[in-house]
Amino acid sequence: MRAGATTKILALALSTATLLTGCSLKEPPRQVAAVDRGEPVAVQELSDVPSLEGKTIGIAAKDILHDYSRVVYEQIQQRIEELGGKAIATQAEAKDEKHLANVENLITQAPDAIVVILGDAQTLTPALAKVDEAGIPLFTIDFQSEYSTNNVTSDNWNIGTTLARTMAEDIGGEGKILVFNGFPGVTPCRIRYESLNLVLKDYPNIEKITPELQDKYEGTIEDAKNQIQDQLRRLPEGEVDAIWSCWDMPLIGAAQAIDPLDIEGIGLYGVDAEPGALDLIQDPDSAYQFTVAQPTKSIAATSASNIARYLAGQAELVPSTSYAEPIFVTKENVEQVRSDNGI
Structure with missing residues (x-):
């Protein structure tokens, strides 16, 4: 049938x-309020989010081979720049070892935060432990990790x-x-x-x-x-x-x-x-x-907003997980x- x-x-x-x-x-x-803590979050106005002026954010994406990954990768860079920050963006062409190397290379550049987009947990976890050891706040998108300050995911x-x-x-x-x-x-x-x-x-x-x-x-x-x-x-x-x-x-x-x-x-x-x-x-x-x-644009924007809040000393406003609800087609x-x- x-x-x-x-x-x-x-x-x-x-x-x-x-x-x-x-x-x-x-x-x-039902519709969701944008400020629900730990609940699905709508794209918020830039005026509601602290500036990232003077901040550098490293981005390590596993790939941009399909539409979801590509849009999230592009949109988080755009959002960081709209908030006044600088993005150092890398993508690993779906190669796990390259993804790991990109994270380790970002650590050497000492950014104010690192965002990891997707990845294989077994391969990537040792590198994320190094991020933690370096004292760099880690944020993730569609990647659950014990070292992540905030994970944005559907x-x-x-x-x-x-x-x-x-x-x-x-x-x-x-x-x-x-x-x-x-x-x-x-x-x-x-x-x-x-x-x-x-x-x-x-x-x-x-x-x-x-x-x-x-x-x-x-x-x-x-x-x-x-x-x-x-x-x-x-x-x-x-x-x-x-x-x-x-x-x-x-x-x-x-x-x-x-x-x-x-x-x-x-x-x-x-x-x-x-x-x-x-x-x-x-x-x-x-x-x-x-x-x-x-909602790829909202996922990327939510991650950038959480980074900005955390770096502005508003950690209490950043949940461990921000959920974005899906649209069934x-x-x-x-x-x-x-x-x-x-x-």
Whole structure:
């Protein structure tokens, strides 16, 4: 069953406002005040945030290979500069060792703070311990760390469970699914995958096809396309009811494998609202059913504002985690979401 009742409820019930909270499959969301401590935070006016004049902020991003990472990377630099600060920006081209080296190189430049955007916890934690030892405040985006003063992230438990429940209900609570699972060390993907497994406990008639598929950062779309083509050749016709991924890029490749064959009954479910994914969701003939837009500009602005407050001696105003609520995108609401959010 494709684009079932649950998806239609989502399209009607979920607002496309940038930051929301309290939403579920059947419950309309409420708006959030910008100053809610530890709650989703709206982009605040620059007049509400202390100046970063004379401050240098180091930025270490894992990559800018997909739209989410690129926009966050660009926007946090812009926000720091708008607040009067200087940004030293590095990105590691999705290479873990280069990401680690970039962090260590920033330490030698003794910035007033360092921001880390995404990363593999096992690889990066030793470098973050060095940041702490150097007495440099560490801020993170989509990266949970014991050394982080503040982590700005989407509510990935909400994303993960809603993604999984929507998929499960769209296929009628039974069938077989293919799962891309290549990044257990990346916090958002780990949470979304754990949420999938948690939700599937309530859907015992849904089976994950094993072995799970391994996605990768470089050449993602073509690699995923090839993997799905192999699966379609290997598995009996009608064996696959849905394909899940913690991000959109593999599913763009999956759609490239499935859509030309005009196969009915396979739905694709991902996260990030990549422009290519939104184009496919907007196409009524594509298998792509569902993605989740994250408020990238607000995530970047919130991180910069928290840095400014902390460096201005307002640490009591900086929560350990700032949550940004997601926007759920379906075939029914995709045009409205794109129009409202400029994506």
